Amino acid sequence: KQLCAKTGMKKVFFSNSGAESNECAIKAARKYSHDKYGEGRHVIVTLVNSFHGRTITTLSATGQDVFHQHFFPFTEGFIHTPANDIDAALKVLANPAVCAIMME
Template sequence: MRLAKQLIDATFADRIFFCNSGAEANEAALKLARKYAHDRFGSEKSGIVAFKNAFHGRTLFTVSAGGQPAYSQDFCAAAAADSARHL
């Protein structure tokens, strides 16, 4: 709790979300961005943009966002992958 308070006091943030790994942080950021866009612009604006063949982590959403079928095809990750536009 002390670290969270120090981070809040030193930054613009009013809340802190701690993660165990970069993959969890990326997944949380993707979900937060989608929720924000959905709430602000509606369901048709809740997609994400990601680089094709990029590595974002090993969670279900992050491997789907990376656009690498070899890592996501056997995990039924179509919902996350379908919402991503790959560059």
């Protein structure tokens, strides 16, 4: 109650780990996109060399091949783009299926 009162928010969500927080963010982005735009807009863009956690979905979001070698199948709907490359970013963001960009 105190945190909500100080921030003006209606709800607060606590999690046990960064991976759990990222899973929640992924679900929230996809739910919002589905509710607002309907099906087909669920892709999340992350950066090459990013790390988002050790669950299967957060590993799917992770942009490091070393973490993709032994765990299949991955959660669909993630695109990894290089950092500091505006042309690559614009190309990826032109995809109408993109619903969010995830960065930590």
